[in-house]
Structures are given as C-alpha cells and as structure tokens.
Amino acid sequence: MTVTLDQLQAFVATAESGSFSAAGRVLRKAQSAISTQVSNLEDDLGIELFSRQGRNPVLTPAGERLLAEARVVLDRREHLIGVAASFTAHVEHRLVVAVDELYPEKPLAALFADFAAHFPHVELELLFPMMEDVSRLVLDGKADIGVMWRQEILPAEIGFHTLGWVPLQLVCGKNHPLANGAIDFEELKRHRQLMVAVRSEGPEKQRLRTAAEVWWVESHWVILQLVRQGIGWALVPDHIIENSPVREDLVIPPLRFDGADWPVALEMVWHKQRPSGPAARWLRERFAAMRISGLPG
C-alpha cells in the first residue's frame, strides 16, 4: 500500500476531533473505517501516530510533526481543485495592473492583499511604469487595468473612471533659496522646476508648469533626489515625500498665495473591448470604491 489522501484525511480528522469515533462522525464514515485507515497509515509510514493508552488516542511527537505535513498535502489538493475551479469559471490566470506612482502604496498593498485572498489562483503582475504611458499599456493589451493621472485625451476604446484627486506639495532642498521664508508665486517662476517626464503630449502636461525653466525627470522618486541637491523645486504628492529616504533634506516652504494644492486627478482605465473576467471586474470595483487620501471624487 501507499499513503493515500483518504488516510491522511482520516488522520487529520482524528487529530482534530480527538477520537476515531468523532472523526468518523465528521467524515460520515463508520468508526471502524477511520480506525483501520489510521492504522494502515501507521503501517505504511512505519511509525505510531497516536498513543492508544487511554480512552482516546493522543498524538505522539511523530504524529504531531506529521500532522503538519499531512495538512499541507491536503491543502495542496484543495488548492489544486481551486485552480481547476477557477479555470472552469473562466477566471483569468493572470492579471496585469499598471499603477502610476502617484497612487499611494499603502492602500494599494491592502487592496492587493485582499485580492490575493479572493483570487488565490490568479497570478498578479504589477507594473509601475516609468516612461511608458499607462493608457498605452492598456491599449496595447500589455496591462488589463491601469491607474494613471488624468490625460485630457483618451482613445475611445479606453474606459475610465475618476478615482479622486491627489494633492501635490511644493518641495525644495533645504539649501535652496526658496527654503527660507514664505514663497511668492512670481518667485517660483524664477527658479528651475522639476517635473515628471510625462509621456504623451497634451495640455495636461503643461498645466502644472509654472517656472520658465523646466527639467523633465522620469520619476518623482528621482525628482526628490535632485531636489535634495538643490537643483530645483517640484510638485510631489505627500506620500512620496513621506516615504522618501532623503526626506530629512527636504523642505516644504509656506506659500503666500491660495489654491495651491495643485490637485491631480487619478483615473482608472481599462480596455472596453477586451472581455474582462471576474478578477478584473472585482479589482475595478474595489478600486472605484476606494477613496484616495486626498479629496474624495
């Protein structure tokens, strides 16, 4: 004989319920069936799993250890069945999500943890594209769902939904001229501004442009590195400043003018024509239901 899943099941049920009889009741089998199955398992493994001194069987040290192993084997069977079920339910086996770094990581991590619990069998690929355009990735089928900042013109094939607005902070290095005292709007124009090198052209690209001289940098993270060196000032979302390794060298100077949180709209995008499975739909709904840390949408 060879070790059988039924044997392992009888073993685990016995360990969990505390007696062969109870295990029989749980598994809807006769007590004798459980008893012999566990006994056979012990013969196959060549080791005693339960000590049968008293009225109830009690795990031996070996039984204790092997119980954990048995649970693993049974879990893997359940997992296999789950994978098969997700195939028949036409759940995606793989889902690619492209998220702009503007989206705060903390709720993102919570969301994906939740996703993993709901769809344990779906392989998730997360992209944080730098220079590529999120909407282009979605358009080309390289990503199933995208989260990006607003682009005025989106192709008609792309569906979208506004998630909310992320407020930006004005930040500069602590040795930068702007770091001392409150800032005038006109003053801003005289210093170099660092902006993310947005990919597609359009009016949105220019909306935040304030200074005469602008450098284009591929990521907010890199921008902070440059800001720290005193190369210029920038508009960067809160959460990126918070989590920056160089945040001690950064200054958020007070402003002498209003309406100065420069909100940026975050959009969720997908391809209208590509059919989306249950996992993609679930993720879209959850994205839409979440509120961004800033103003609600």
Added chain:
Amino acid sequence: MTVTLDQLQAFVATAESGSFSAAGRVLRKAQSAISTQVSNLEDDLGIELFSRQGRNPVLTPAGERLLAEARVVLDRREHLIGVAASFTAHVEHRLVVAVDELYPEKPLAALFADFAAHFPHVELELLFPMMEDVSRLVLDGKADIGVMWRQEILPAEIGFHTLGWVPLQLVCGKNHPLANGAIDFEELKRHRQLMVAVRSEGPEKQRLRTAAEVWWVESHWVILQLVRQGIGWALVPDHIIENSPVREDLVIPPLRFDGADWPVALEMVWHKQRPSGPAARWLRERFAAMRISGLPG
C-alpha cells in the same frame, strides 16, 4: 469521487511520458487503468486536461497549469514519507550548530546546502555566538556541534578534532601611523591592539597579545569598524577582511619580520556523552574532511 493521489500520479505520468500507454508501462498498470483514471480526474476537476485530437494526448493550457499543482501534491506526499522515515531512523529533528566567525562563510554555506540536500527534514539552527563560549554551548546542550578556535583546556566531556589553521592578517586603518611603510615588531607594541573578547581565560587568550595596550571587542567585524577609525591595529582572518563593508579604508601593511601569519587553530567540538544521530555524524565527518583555506591540518 474526490481527487486521488493515484489519479494525480496517472496524470503526471501521462504528461511526462506522452501517452496513456507509456504511462501504463511506467506505472506497471494496464493502459485502460491509466485512461480511466485520467478521465475520472478530468470529471472530478470539471476540466479537460489533455486534448485527444491526435494519436497522443497533449496537455491543454489548464492541464499545463494543473500539472504543476499535481506535482506539488505528489512531492508533498514524498516529503511526508521522508519525514516519517527520518523518524524511524531516529534522525534528529533539530540540530544546533555553533560556529565561530573565524570559520570562512563560503565553504560553510556550501556545506549546509549539501546538508539540506541530504537531510531535508532536519531543522538546522545556526549560531554565531559573540560573547558566549562555543564549548560552553556544547557542554550545556545548547548546541550539538561547535566550531571554535582552540582553547587550551577543554573539559573532558568534550570531544574535539582539529580542522586546520586560519592565518590572520595584520590590519590597520589607512590613516593609522602603521599604515605607512613596513612594520617592525617592536613598533607594534607601541600601538593599541584590538582583540576579540574571548570568553574563557587561558594562555591561548594571551598568545596573540603583542601590544602593551589592548582593547577587547566582541567580534572581528566590530574590530574592523574600530580599526577603520584608526583606533588601533588587529589580527583578523582574511575572509573577514575581504567581506568587510569597510575594506577600502583598511590597510594590510608589509612586515619586516618573519613567521608572521599568526595561525589560529580551529577545532570542531561535540559532547562525548550525548548520543548523536545520523545527521550530526554526517556533519561531523564532513567538517573533518574539509580543508580550511589556509594550511591543511
């Protein structure tokens, strides 16, 4: 019916051998048995694993994915059986090894990789004790095997075996007075020496003492940090210097006297009276068979 290990085995064998017939030959069963078992598995999972268009069955995408899962389940069964076998063979379930940092990590890692392959079911705990004495850990039963540098007096209950000698290098900071030019033995005595704070007293503790003024530090790694600051000079094994994060700031000055590699003997120790299982014996033999990077023992 529920998914059975036999079914999975038939499935995997079919996928590996390319046909039901071949799988039957491999598993020493009739072709019909394999065929029906795979068919039953497909019914249970509710999905087609093989496409049966041509002469031979060929995996569907779902089959491809589930094949990996099936292999995992079968592997876990083998693992369980292996754990049980190691119980009956009275293999230790846990082995604690205390290694002095003098022992080079590279061969150590290779050795333990090998160990993991031979004894996959043994939990290994590795200690790199700082201030505690390795022989004391072994004596107290907190470690099964120890590798330490030679202590003249070892308790009688401790068995030991000399593994080899580790040569030490004289090292100092690049701004230290000794860093310029070849070094005289008398010169050494005038500068502060940093030594590892060895735990037990004994003549071995004093053997390497050269300077008048000595600081005792708990680890060679920390010693290098201090040496880098120019606090003193030290004798440190090669591999620790190599792997130090501060090695650019260190200098190994030339010496104007001979016999200056200060070899330190490494011993393997164990408790004679405590019975050792197969894993401990294997590890002892392999330790003994290895040559230290320096002179052979």
Added chain:
DNA sequence: AGTCATCTATCAGAAAATCAGATGGTATCT
C-alpha cells in the same frame, strides 16, 4: 465498588472501486 456511557480493535460480509484483458475505432508513418 459498581454502573454506565463511550471509546477502541477486530472480524465477516457487503459494497465499491480498481484492474487487466479484449475489442473496435482512429491517427500516423512508410
């Protein structure tokens, strides 16, 4: 101490699953 409920191991027969071998049909190669 005696009673009772509940547990375990084991047995025999019934029920179920699995297997081998035979058969017919089909794809592939020569």
Added chain:
DNA sequence: AGATACCATCTGATTTTCTGATAGATGACT
C-alpha cells in the same frame, strides 16, 4: 494501402474499502 501504435470502452475478476456487530477497556459518576 497496410502496418503500427494509440485511445476509449466494456466485462468480469480482483482488490480495497466500508459497514455493522462484537468484545474488551477506560474514565466519569453515583
């Protein structure tokens, strides 16, 4: 076209597993 190797399916035989019964043992309770 013929030969070969393969697959699906059927049937009866074999093996395994299950149930239900029985006897002995343990622990709780009076």
